[in-house]
Amino acid sequence: MREQRDPVCGERILFGQAKCGLPIRVVPRQKFSRACAHLTVDFGAVDRALPGPGRGRRLPAGVAHFLEHKMFEKARGDLFSEFSRLGSSANAMTGHTSTSYVFSCTDSFEENLDVLLDVVFDAYFTDELVQKEQGIIAEEIRGYDDSAGWRAYRALLEGMYHKHPVRDDIAGTERTIAQITADQLHAVHAAFYAPHNAVLCVAGNVDAAAVLRRVDARLGRVRRGQAPVRPPLPVEPAGIRRRRQNVRMPVGLPIFYLGFKGPVDELSGAEAFRLETATSIALELVLGETTEFHDQLYADGLIGEEFSWTTRSERGATYAIIGGQTPDPRALERRVLSEVENALDRPLDGVALERVKRRILGDYVRLLDSMEGLCGQLAECHRAGLDFFSLLPRVERMSVKTVLRQARRLLQLGRMASVAVLPPKQ
Numbered sequence: 001m002r003e004q005r006d007p008v009c010g011e012r013i014l015f016g017q018a019k020c021g022l023p024i025r026v027v028p029r030q031k032f033s034r035a036c037a038h039l040t041v042d043f044g045a046v047d048r049a050l051p052g053p054g055r056g057r058r059l060p061a062g063v064a065h066f067l068e069h070k071m072f073e074k075a076r077g078d079l080f081s082e083f084s085r086l087g088s089s090a091n092a093m094t095g096h097t098s099t100s101y102v103f104s105c106t107d108s109f110e111e112n113l114d115v116l117l118d119v120v121f122d123a124y125f126t127d128e129l130v131q132k133e134q135g136i137i138a139e140e141i142r143g144y145d146d147s148a149g150w151r152a153y154r155a156l157l158e159g160m161y162h163k164h165p166v167r168d169d170i171a172g173t174e175r176t177i178a179q180i181t182a183d184q185l186h187a188v189h190a191a192f193y194a195p196h197n198a199v200l201c202v203a204g205n206v207d208a209a210a211v212l213r214r215v216d217a218r219l220g221r222v223r224r225g226q227a228p229v230r231p232p233l234p235v236e237p238a239g240i241r242r243r244r245q246n247v248r249m250p251v252g253l254p255i256f257y258l259g260f261k262g263p264v265d266e267l268s269g270a271e272a273f274r275l276e277t278a279t280s281i282a283l284e285l286v287l288g289e290t291t292e293f294h295d296q297l298y299a300d301g302l303i304g305e306e307f308s309w310t311t312r313s314e315r316g317a318t319y320a321i322i323g324g325q326t327p328d329p330r331a332l333e334r335r336v337l338s339e340v341e342n343a344l345d346r347p348l349d350g351v352a353l354e355r356v357k358r359r360i361l362g363d364y365v366r367l368l369d370s371m372e373g374l375c376g377q378l379a380e381c382h383r384a385g386l387d388f389f390s391l392l393p394r395v396e397r398m399s400v401k402t403v404l405r406q407a408r409r410l411l412q413l414g415r416m417a418s419v420a421v422l423p424p425k426q
Helices: 063-070 079-085 109-121 127-145 148-160 184-193 208-218 271-289 292-299 329-343 350-368 370-386 387-396 398-412
Strands: 002-005 011-016 022-029 035-041 089-094 099-104 198-204 244-248 254-260 307-312 318-325 414-421
Touching: 011 208, 011 329, 022 370, 035 079, 035 109, 035 370, 063 089, 063 099, 063 127, 063 184, 079 089, 079 109, 099 109, 099 370, 109 184, 109 208, 127 148, 127 184, 148 184, 148 244, 148 254, 148 318, 148 414, 198 370, 254 329, 271 292, 271 307, 271 318, 271 350, 271 370, 271 387, 271 398, 292 329, 318 398, 350 370, 350 387, 350 398, 370 387
Parallel strands: 022 198, 244 414
Antiparallel strands: 002 011, 011 022, 035 099, 035 198, 089 099, 254 318, 254 414, 307 318
8 A cells, every 4th residue: 555644743644445446545543442434435415317318317306315324224134233233333424425434443343344345335225125214214304494504504505506406405305205216226326336436534543454455355246447427417507596585483593694606617626625725714814703803793792602604615516604693684694794895805814814724733633633534534535636635735825815816706795695594473
């Protein structure tokens, strides 16, 4: 396996590839008592069609999440119980562009790895099991609908995007999941759940060569293949779909989200990282806890501890979201928009920028001690074509001009939408 060392902290990553084509990343930590494995498939909620021509190749919303639920159920039983029997903790999560399967353990790492590989690469779906799962996920969807924060987030993406499937709920709807069949799941698994379309990231008290041998032994009969040719996503207009929305549901305090729609073309991994990170830095310089503006909002009772922002770039959908709970959504909107607009019209504070960079360095060091977080970041870097150890130098090279230029690119008032979750009218 090829070794790469971090020039900042001296950490090392070992890179390898199984005979079946599965890329493997290992961060050995011999002094740790635990180990974590993170197997990520490059298939998520925005993937709504099978490779190949024809309308019959389209997939209903929620199929990636549905498939994630069913991957633990095999002919021999529920593999969650096998993880439990081995004393490990297992989980899975579906995002817009990927699906990840994770376990952590203190003992029996190789046996747990066998189970993880079986979870992801063995397909077992029946009509009876699919029908049973449709009822379970329908209950889950209704639970999400009772979450004010989730409703606000979903409504905001629906307001920003006309056609891009990022606007659809990751879990789908009760109507769309009712269309999912066992044959569809088999077709999706065959198209996307292949070693060459996934990555295995491991961190902790493990031997990298032993990990590679174990994968080769378990997946020895799995054939190599080529990455699927994804059908193009719908052409997304540059403008937003709906400027302002109100959602009525029982809440103790209104929730307000402000969204900025960025470029609608698919960005390279390096370009997406630069745009996301620079915009997040700019928002910290303008809205962060150390700013006078944040203190004023807090003193005026317009924000609480959960006021925050996020930036994301996911296969043709790049956006920034700002918000939290507030007693007066419109007043908060006016204040935030005015401050952001004014801040982007003048030079940013270079001293404050260096302080934010030092905070990011601290986050990076802490990430190296979080096995689950580190494995997740390694998987993201693999999918984006980025060198993990290059991330910090990329941030360090960001100048005031770079941060300002990127922030202006994403935080455009003409591509802004907002959502307020309000109590029912009396």
